[in-house]
Amino acid sequence: MPTTIAIVSRKGGVGKSTLCSNLAVAARTSTIIDCDDQASLADWGDRRTSKNPSVISVPAKRATATLKKINTRWNFIDTPGTLDANVIEVMQASDFVLVVLRYGQFELDSISTTLSAVKLINRPAAIALNLLHPNTNAKALIESIEEAQLGFPICPVAICNRANFQAAAIEGLGVTEESKDTAAAQEVSGLWSWMKKEIKNASSS
Numbered sequence: 001m002p003t004t005i006a007i008v009s010r011k012g013g014v015g016k017s018t019l020c021s022n023l024a025v026a027a028r029t030s031t032i033i034d035c036d037d038q039a040s041l042a043d044w045g046d047r048r049t050s051k052n053p054s055v056i057s058v059p060a061k062r063a064t065a066t067l068k069k070i071n072t073r074w075n076f077i078d079t080p081g082t083l084d085a086n087v088i089e090v091m092q093a094s095d096f097v098l099v100v101l102r103y104g105q106f107e108l109d110s111i112s113t114t115l116s117a118v119k120l121i122n123r124p125a126a127i128a129l130n131l132l133h134p135n136t137n138a139k140a141l142i143e144s145i146e147e148a149q150l151g152f153p154i155c156p157v158a159i160c161n162r163a164n165f166q167a168a169a170i171e172g173l174g175v176t177e178e179s180k181d182t183a184a185a186q187e188v189s190g191l192w193s194w195m196k197k198e199i200k201n202a203s204s205s
């Protein structure tokens with residue numbers, strides 16, 4: 001039974017495409033639906049030698065219909081940095097929504113619009129922090145962001161700003177394919193393990 005994960009944020013440049021490609025690689029048997037007309041992940045897919053994950057580039061309006069024709073274990077949908085009717089439809093068609101939050105006060109101030117839309121569609125969802133400075137005490141920071149106030153769980157494994165993400169993107173790779181031992185690879189693996197537990201809990205409740 002395929003499980004579909006939508007990666008969203010109304011804010012641009014927070015790392016949606018970066019986390020989408022890296023999570024799809026970590027998931028091993030996966031398809032990426034790139035429905036952002038920037039087509040970053042379609043370009044990334046063209047740079048890959050591996051056929052997994054396969055990357056399908058479609059207009060956001062076609063994402064839900066495309067999804068119905070795919071039968072891989074995991075589907076990841078990379079969405080544009082907007083919250084229009086097409087992205088709402090994509091979220092509704094997904095089993096789980098991952099909201100990417102690039103950490104900063106202005107970003108925290110503006111995330112409420114994205115979260116309100118996610119609340120309305122009533123799908124299981126969580127927040128992933130991306131682009132933290134590597135010296136940040138992520139645990140203390142996550143504790144300081146009130147989950148109750150945001151209304152969604154925050155992954156305890158934050159993703160830091162690391163050169164490996166840039167290097168892997170250039171090569172058409174995920175950071176876990178470059179080496180399993182880097183901090184970037186461990187963060188992606190930690191995020192993916194946590195998400196799988198959240199998805200399992202949501203489907204059994």
Ligand SMILES: Nc1ncnc2c1ncn2[C@@H]1O[C@H](COP(=O)(O)OP(=O)(O)OP(=O)(O)O)[C@@H](O)[C@H]1O
Nearest residue numbers: 012013014015016017018081131160161162165166
């Ligand atoms: N954890 C990270 N470490 C280092 N660089 C990162 C990280 N996450 C994202 N980046 C870089 O930040 C830039 C923006 O990331 P990305 O394109 O994934 O964001 P996006 O949310 O998909 O943007 P858009 O809204 O334009 O689609 C890219 O150059 C990417 O390589």
Ligand SMILES: [Mg+2]
Nearest residue numbers: 016017036040
């Ligand atoms: Mg993107």
